[in-house]
Amino acid sequence: MTESTEPPDLVEPVAPLATGADVEDEEVRAHTSGARANLELLFVGLGALVVSLTQSVLVPVLGLLQRDFGSNANWLLTSTLLVAAVSVPILGRLGDMFGKRLMLLISIGALTVGSLVDAISHDLGWLIVGRAIQGASSAAIPLGISLLATLMPRERVAASVALISAMLGVGGSLGLPLAGFVAEHWDWHVLFWINSVAGVLTFLGVLLVVPESHHREGGRVDLVGAVLLSGGLVCLILPLEQSSQWGWGSARVWLLLVAAVTILVAFAAYELRRDEPLVDLAALRRRPIVTTNLASICFGFALFASFIGTSTFVEAGRWTGYGFGSSLLTGGLALLPSGLAMLFFAPVAARMIAVRGAPQTLALGAGIVAAGWVIRIVLTSSLWEIIVATAVIGIGTGIGYAAMPSLINAYTPRHEIAAANGLNTLFRSFGSTLATALGTSILASSLVHHVVDGQVVDGAPSLTAYRWLFAVCALAGVLAAVLVLTIPKPGRPPSS
Incomplete structure (x- = not known):
């Protein structure tokens, strides 16, 4: 009789058998002092922050780049996304096979090298090459999550993992005001010099302070x-x-x-x-993993739409009827409270997970995101209203991003954790890509024009177009909440 290969609809989290690697990792945990754990978290977190900054830092200055290089400047964003999509799942799998710290160093090394190439380049071709190399660094976030899950003292694992996961949103929110400040005072090359220096510091910190996990599966690529x-x-x-x-x-x-x-x-x-x-598709078909990854797409969509739907909204001219005519810096600073909210609520979410469980915590985050977008639809007349609503979205995103790796880690075998977190990050990034594609189409569907002396001198999306985008984001938050609430509690039989 042939045994079915259909994966079970797991209700209980995976509990891998203890191995020699588990014993060695427990010895590492036991001998890791609080100060040493703080240093490990600092350098892994810095790497995640810089990687996230890299992904969003060019968005505010894209107009300047298009002025210098034409429409082909869009490839500075596209090349990074393409390489990131490919490298994240592959480096995650290689991390499980040959060492998470090793692949983390390779990712941060790619960030540093790519940033240096762009810092010294003035030719569009070389700039695209540098940005493509930077794309490989996107794997640093899931690798950092997986590495800290094996290194941190057990009582600090949840908060550490939550913090690194939230960095994907924090870096994006901080990157926009940083780019706006640099654009208003210096040449945009300074952004890449900042990334280069931060990359070198992070690489040396991880190399000298962070040990390798003993969970290495080996095998062939x-x-x-x-x-x-x-x-x-x-x-x-x-x-x-x-x-x-x-x-x-x-x-x-x-x-x-x-x-x-x-x-x-x-x-x-x-x-x-x-x-x-390369990818354990049987594990991916487990119900909690499928649900979490689908929710990740919704969160990624809503977060990136917040980037493109806040800075451009605030910077639009007052002639549009909704914009404030703000500078690049002010447009970026409007997102700063959102990034700080993600940073603050990530450890809060870790405590919520311990009390209420990851599914309910993730659903709460999704509900808060949806509420924030409803506020954006209703309140548009004052800049402080935009900032408050965006901060609410940041709170929900910080809670949700903190809960995702807890679900992934709980339902994934130990030897596949890096690959599983890599794929979850890929799903988040795919949501951001969908936000770019769908958001651009929605905003372009309804335009208002600035007419001076009978001549059209400018154009921008209408307030109605923005509200449609905000409504789609609110629905994405509601969908994410509904999805994760279908994950059965441990010990409850799955529904038929």
């Missing part, structure tokens, strides 16, 4: 799986990111999307037949 996954993700992300340039009626967009589906289906069929797959 699935090269065919890596090629198929890379091809499928590139064909999926590229048309979404370039849809505003190519247009949704472009044959390139739909051909690439069809190719993405075809390649990813082939990838799934290939991986299910392998004994040592």
Whole structure:
């Protein structure tokens, strides 16, 4: 009789058997002093923060770059997203196989090298190369989560993991005012010099302070799986990111999307037949993992829409009827309370998880995000209203991002944690990419024009277009809350 390969609809979290590596990691935990744990958290957290800054720091200065290089400047964002989509799951898997700290150092090294290339370059081609190299650094966040889960004293694991996970949003919120400040006072190359210095400090800190986890699975690299996954993700992300340039009626967009589906289906069929797959699809089909990853898409969508729907809203001219004519710096500073809220509420969420459980905590975060977007729809007349509503969204995002890795880690075998967190980060990033594609389309669907002496001198999205975008984000928050509340509590039989 052949045993079914269908994965169980797990209700109980995975409890891996104790191994020699577990014993060694427990010895590391036992001998890790509070000061040493703080240093480890500091350098891993700094790496996550700088990586997150890198992903968003060019958004406010994209207009300046387009003035210097034309519409091809968009590839400075697209190249980073494409490489990040490919490298995050692959480096996560390699971290499980050969060492999370080793892959974390490689990720931070890529950040540093890519930043240096951009800091000294004035040619668009080399700038794109540098940004592409930086894309590999995106794996630092899931690798840092997985590494700290094995190194921190057990009573500090939840708060440490929550903090690193929240950095994905914190860095984005802090990166916008930083970029605005630099753009108003210096050349945009300064942004890359800042990243370079922070990258060097982080690399040296991790190298000298953070030990390697003893959880290493070993094995051979699935090269065919890596090629198929890379091809499928590139064909999926590229048309979404370039849809505003190519247009949704472009044959390139739909051909690439069809190719993405075809390649990813082939990838799934290939991986299910392998004994040592690049991605354990059986584990991904567990109900709590599927639900958490779907909720991550919603959170990623709502967070990135907050970036593009706040700074541009605040910076729009008063002639639009809603904008405040603010500077790049003010537009970025409007998001600063949101980033600080994420930073503050990440450890609060860790305590909530201990009391109420990760699913309810994640659902609460999603509900707060939805409420923040409803406030954005209703209150538009004052700058402080925008800042308060954005801060509410930040609170919900900080709580939600803190809860996600707790669910992923609880339902994933120990030897696959880095890969699972990498894929969860990929789903969050995919939500951000969807926000770029759908958000741009929504905002472009309804425009108002500034007319002076009978001549159109400027154009901007209408308030109605922004409200539609905010409504979609609120629905994304509600959907995330509903999804995670379907995760059964431990010990409760799954519903049929």
